[in-house]
Amino acid sequence: MGQRGPVWGYGTFYALPPGVEMRLDGHARLSAMRYEVQKLRGAACGPIVTASLPRQAGKEKYSARARAVLAVSRYYLGWPLYRVEAYQARLGGPVPEATQWDQSEAGGDCA
Numbered sequence: 001m002g003q004r005g006p007v008w009g010y011g012t013f014y015a016l017p018p019g020v021e022m023r024l025d026g027h028a029r030l031s032a033m034r035y036e037v038q039k040l041r042g043a044a045c046g047p048i049v050t051a052s053l054p055r056q057a058g059k060e061k062y063s064a065r066a067r068a069v070l071a072v073s074r075y076y077l078g079w080p081l082y083r084v085e086a087y088q089a090r091l092g093g094p095v096p097e098a099t100q101w102d103q104s105e106a107g108g109d110c111a
Contacts, residue, residue, distance in 0.1 A: 013040040019050055023057050024066045024093065029073075032093035033057070067107030070100050 018036040025031050038051045073079045081097040088095045 012043050013049070014043055015039075016041050016048065021053055021057070022093065023061060023063070024095070025063045029091075030066055030069055030088060030093060030095060062103050062106075064107065067103045070095075071104045071107050074100070074104060 016039040019039050021035045021037060023033050023035070025033070035053055035057055037053060040049045041047070042049075070084070073084055074081060081100045084100060085095060085097050
């Protein structure tokens with residue numbers, strides 16, 4: 001804070017609420033790591049600058065293990081996607097049915 005704006009060179013930055021990024025991984029069920037990244041907005045020029053994620057967060061939101069867990073839950077255990085969605089929502093890391101389908105497809109495409 002107190003730094004000059006990157007676009008026009010004047011004005012100062014003030015803090016915004018942190019942005020939230022999640023990375024999901026597969027263990028016994030899905031697990032999620034929540035990252036809160038600092039965001040600053042320039043008072044004069046208006047652009048929002050977001051801090052970068054730590055290196056261990058990786059680039060992909062869903063790991064290969066998370067995709068495998070979703071596919072095994074659906075096709076081996078026979079759990080309907082809406083039940084997995086409800087279960088994950090209770091744990092604080094909701095994963096919608098459509099997203100589960102998309103990630104299972106992405107995992108199946110690479111097999």
